[in-house]
Amino acid sequence: MKAAERGILSSYDSKRASTRAVIGVMSLVVAAMVLSMLYPIAVTFFNSLKSVPEVNSFPPKLLPRAWEWSNYREAWHYMKLPLFLKNTLLIFAGNLVVTVFALGGAAFALSKLSLPRRKLIFFFFLTTLFIPPSTYIVPNFVNLKDLGLMNSFFAFWLPAGASAFNLLLLKSFFDDINNEIFEASRIDGASDWYGFTRIALPLAVPIVSTLAIFLFSSAWNDWFWPSLVMHGDPHYPLSTAIYKKVIQATGLKLNVKFAILSMVALPPIVVFLIFQRFILRGLHLGGVKG
Incomplete structure (x- = not known):
């Protein structure tokens, strides 16, 4: 059986509470960075499927009420x-x-x-x-x-x-x-x-x-x-x-x-x-x- 490659953290280190806390914080930071990058793309795409009054509405909503695919043809x-x-x-x-x-x-x-x-x-x-x-x-x-x-x-x-x-x-x-x-x-x-x-x-x-x-x-x-x-x-x-x-x-x-x-x-x-x-x-x- 092929031995598994050893990662940066050993199995003992990954069980420590302090290590898990650091990994949790890093995961939250990475998730926040991913969301901050994907949010403008999502807003652009969903706004392209809205009507003009809905795009200008306040407070803004992410998802459109009706999907206006004709916007892409125009x-x-x-x-x-x-x-x-x-x-x-x-x-x-x-x-x-x-x-x-x-x-x-x-x-x-x-x-x-x-x-x-x-x-x-x-x-x-x-x-x-x-x-x-x-x-x-x-x-x-x-x-x-x-x-x-x-x-x-x-x-x-x-x-x-x-x-x-x-x-x-x-x-x-x-x-x-x-x-x-x-x-x-x-x-x-x-x-x-x-x-x-x-x-x-x-x-x-x-x-x-x-x-x-x-x-x-x-x-x-x-x-x-x-x-x-x-x-x-x-x-x-x-x-x-x-x-x-x-x-x-x-x-x-x-x-x-x-x-x-x-x-x-x-x-x-x-x-x-x-x-x-x-x-x-x-x-x-x-x-x-x-």
Whole structure:
């Protein structure tokens, strides 16, 4: 019979009254945190199924008296959600390609190639992590404007190739790959590009999956930067369109607003629930080792 793995607490410790009290308090704190996170989502969903007088009623009630599913049909026809969703997915796809090949190639070079002063180069990238993101919004905007990339998806794809955090995760993962694999491929006549595309990238699927989830979340939720570099409905991603056409709208009914917000909030929740194991696994594999 296989022996059970020992947890943090032994069976003796778990029977002590003080230990049970601490566990009880921690459970209450966790439950309160979960409720505080789920309550806004529940309010948004149930308000999307209410009538306008019921949404504005006081004191408010969580559950609707009558379930108004027609609010979702009206919300779907209010704005061009498929167009904005397509723009968001294009931003995500471009960011992923740039991250895998540009940052992945840089991480592979810093990890497996004999570059002169590569530690100094890597230290330079790490120092950018200490710079507040708000400080380089204006320089990025000016550079993209001078390059003529306004109203272009390259305004998202180009900065994606300068993420020091993603570079750090990829390099830390490549550092754990045995160098003998690449030395054997070089003996067989393989180039460094072959080692990167045919050996390193297939092994890096876990960390790439984690980065894909992060990039999807960023592309889905970011509205401020797209509102600066994009102008007009044909170029807006979903979050910017929601901010400009729903959050700032004055003539839109509240229940329809909540219906739109519910539809927009559902996909990232589903993506996280399905791929959450890749997040923890990827961060573990790509973590910095001491």
